[in-house]
Amino acid sequence: MYDRSAKLAAKGVVIEYWLQRSRSLFTAVKGVDLEVRPGELLAIVGPSGCGKTTFLNAVDGLLPIAGGSLTLDGREIRKPGRDRAMVFQQPGLLPWRTVLGNVIFGVEAQGTMSKSEAIARAKQQIELVGLKGFEDAYPLELSGGMQQRVNLARALLTDPEMLLLDEPFAALDAQTREMMQLELLKIWSQTRKTALFITHDIKEAIYLADRVIVFTRRPGRVKNVVDINLSRPRDLRIKRDPQFLTYEDEIWESIQEELAMPAERLIAGIPAA
Amino acid sequence: MSIKEADRVLPVTTRESDPTRERRSVLRPSRIRMYEPLVIGTLSVFFALTVWQLVANARVYSVLFLPGPWDVAQAFVQLFQSDDIWLDIATSGEELAIGYGMAIVIGLTLGLLMGWYTRFQFGLDPFVNFFYSTPRIVFIPLFILWFGIELQPKIAVIFLGALFPIIINTMAGVRNTEAALLRVARSFGASDALTFRRVVLPGSVPFILTGFRLGIGHALTGLVVAEYIAAKHGVGQIIAIASQTFQTPKALAGVVLIAGTGMLLTTVLHRIENRFQSWRPQIR
Structure with missing residues (x-):
């Protein structure tokens, strides 16, 4: 049951919402199993529209889940909270x-x-x-x-007990983004707060995270987990480290498989968020 | 100032080495530029008045049909020498203050409620739409029947005139609250009351003040038309009597009085609006 070593535990999480325009139930996330350990910075990457932001919104309590369980410190997440x-x-x-x-x-x-x-x-x-x-x-x-x-x-x-970051640097220009990544790591290393970071930027995920989770295409689910064994503190040069590039290749391949699916399946329903 | 001119103000000086040459900053306009709107506006008004005076001086039409600005100015001075003028102004002022004041209080309340509670809006929408799309002056005969020809029917018309623009704009302001801001408030667990006070209300201020400003126009229209139809005193009544007795300059002097009031109130609201908008970077 509840794993004591986990801060956040998601088991078989399903998130659906009603699409008024097509009058159909839309499954954004289907069967997400993952754990975030205390003090860990976990990044989720995935093809665009895979439901990673939707999942984060559910963790924040902004969206209800339709199935499975989502717990923080063993308590069920139902609505936004101070933690x-x-x-x-x-x-x-x-x-x-x-x-x-x-x-x-x-x-x-x-x-x-x-x-x-x-x-x-x-x-x-x-x-x-x-x-x-x-x-x-x-x-x-x-x-x-x-x-x-x-x-x-x-x-x-x-x-908070846990910090949720929803592609916070996605809208910034490349240089500012890199500086912000560096700054975020500096701030995070001072507090060591458990953090869940959503991004579509593979480099960003590897650079920041202790572990990177790759989501499948929609409906999103955990495809694989990559442990990032790069020493901290990390400076921006680490992005050219051979080990870093190996991780990047691995994750890139994994996402590529998802993108290579037949085109009509990707077009079928592009979600709003 | 056009965008192209702004470009030219950019310090592209080739004499940067010359310390005696003052470099002009883009952010700080010269004094002449600051007063540009006022200067151009005044000149334009003087030009129009001159043309009007010249045409009137040609006397192709008699004073009855086309008085010049000078005739109107003289009538204006005479107007203020008459005994009744202050009673007329006080009467119209009272009608306006009560009618418009009530419209602000009730319109703001209803608009906020209708914007915030969807069901409230569903319930009141038919009435708002009905009254807003009907010229409110058609109710004047009914109001005279109900209230007589004292202040009340005018107050009612002014009130109804100003009420709906205020309701509709306030409601739009609440409805236009950015979804992203509401999400932030919800994410941090803000109560409904706090979300309303700290996010929705401040965000609606520009809309609300626009409603107030539109309301002034409607209120003044209501005032003049209502007094036109039946009144003992009032600026609208001055205009009505003057035009019926062929004192065209006097009628126009009354119009100037009404228009001046409208401009004054609008300017006051503009000032208030600017105070609330001090966070907006000023880019001209």
Whole structure:
């Protein structure tokens, strides 16, 4: 039953939703089995539209699961909770609030902290993500990378048991993305929070994660698990390490098999998310 | 300023080595540019008034048909020398304040409720659509029947005029809340009340203020038309009597008074709007 060594345990998770336009039930994820160990950074990669973001939304409690079980520390996940915090693909910042105001929004919504405490801690968090001096700036005055730092700081301030990251760097340009990966690892190594990272970028997954899980094409399921035995701390040069390239080949092959399926099966139903 | 001009302001100076030459920053427009809208606007108005005066001076048509701006200005001064003018302004002002004030309070409340609770919207939509697509002035005879020719029928018309633009815009504001922001709030476990106060309401402000601004136009239309039909005092009544007794300059002076009120209120709302939008980077 419940594996004590696992932080997050997914067993046979099925996620379906109703598509109003085609009036049919859409199966995004079918039978996901995986575990995230305490203090581990696990990355999920998979072909686009494989249901990896959908799965993450279920872990956050934003989507109900239709089958199987999803537990965090042995407790069933039913709705969003304080033990999880999401870093979204789109920053989702309140444009009328400053950086500081946005960073405290998470704890404000949870109602767990007094305002003065929230502000004091938010300032530390802002420094940690490298935005010192921008506390009073508005989101529209920030670059995409800086907005994602705010997004990250907002999640970190709630001090969750588990950090959920939904392709947070996907919309950034290549150089900014690499810098953000480096920064994320730096921040993560200070807190060692259990983290689940969704991405379609194979290099990013290998560079960040302790283990990489490859999803099949839709309906998504775990295809294989790759242990990443690269020493930490990792700097960006590791991406040219022979061992790194071996992992990349392995995962690339695995995804390639999924993409090589008959075209009509891929076109059949491209999901919205 | 057009985009092309903005490009030209970019510091592409070839004399960078010359320290005496001041380099202009793109972000800080020169003083002339800052006052450009005001200067051009004023000049344009003066031009129009001059043309109007010249045409009127030609006297192809009599003063009755086409008074010049100078005639209107004189009538305006005379208007303020009459004894009744302050009573007229006070009467219209009271009607406007009560009618428009009620429209703001009730329209805002209903709009927020209809935007936030779908079922509430389903229930009220038929009424909103009915009243919004009907010219509210058709109710004036009914209101006179119900309320007489004192202030109440005018207040009712003003209220109905301003109410629906406010409801519809407020509702649209709530409905237009970005789905991504709602998802963030939900993900962090925000209560409905907090989501409403901290996410939905601030996001709706520009829509709400647009509703208020449209409401002013409708309210003033209601005011004039209602007073036109039956009233003892009021600026609309001045216009009505003046035009029926062929005092065209005086009628136009009344129009100027109404239009001035509208412009003043709109400017005030614009100021408020800008205050709420201070987070928006200013790009011209």
